[in-house]
Amino acid sequence: MMDGIWSLEMPGDGLLPDIWDLQPAIGLLVQIQQRDLSLALHCHRVANLATRLARELGFHHDEVRTIRWAALLHDVGKLRISDAILNKGGPLNADEWAVVHRHPAEGAEMVATLTGMHDVAELVLAHHERVNGSGYPYRLALENIPFGARILGVADSYCAMTDKRIYRPSLTPAQAHSEVLRCVHTDFDAKVVSAFLSLNI
Numbered sequence: 001m002m003d004g005i006w007s008l009e010m011p012g013d014g015l016l017p018d019i020w021d022l023q024p025a026i027g028l029l030v031q032i033q034q035r036d037l038s039l040a041l042h043c044h045r046v047a048n049l050a051t052r053l054a055r056e057l058g059f060h061h062d063e064v065r066t067i068r069w070a071a072l073l074h075d076v077g078k079l080r081i082s083d084a085i086l087n088k089g090g091p092l093n094a095d096e097w098a099v100v101h102r103h104p105a106e107g108a109e110m111v112a113t114l115t116g117m118h119d120v121a122e123l124v125l126a127h128h129e130r131v132n133g134s135g136y137p138y139r140l141a142l143e144n145i146p147f148g149a150r151i152l153g154v155a156d157s158y159c160a161m162t163d164k165r166i167y168r169p170s171l172t173p174a175q176a177h178s179e180v181l182r183c184v185h186t187d188f189d190a191k192v193v194s195a196f197l198s199l200n201i
Helices: 004-008 023-035 037-056 061-073 076-080 094-100 103-112 118-126 147-162 173-182 190-198
Strands: none
Touching: 023 037, 023 061, 023 076, 023 103, 037 061, 037 147, 037 190, 061 118, 061 147, 076 103, 103 118, 118 147, 147 173, 147 190, 173 190
């Protein structure tokens, strides 16, 4: 049984398949919610948007399921980051950024231990890579970034920009749209951005 905000997930949509042992993955989601409700809500928003993008781009059902789970778990590595860094009210220093930049690898390591979630872990690992090679943790460029991770990059960035954070106010949807467009070909895959715009969010 999915508790809290995770009860909003839809088993009837085939995205919580019986062929996987989901309890360990659900356990990670519960840990995220217990640690930081705003982070859990962010993950849920990213999952909803990433799912819509994957379907708009024509991904088949199993791929959509993988992308949705990767979106739900994309920030699970932040469970290993201290509250002092995650909830800092001002700019992070270089050492603190180095810790934050490890969260995709930390999250992928956690997810990779779960049965049947190797592909999910690969997307978690790459969700902060950018198409011009400026992302992290490995500075991968376009062709080397899994397509599902490119979807997560757009979904995560849009949701982060429109989320209110302790260190900054949220952008309006229009402002966030403009920023996504500004960063096409540098941060984001043009095909994913085209699909994003077609959703009329």
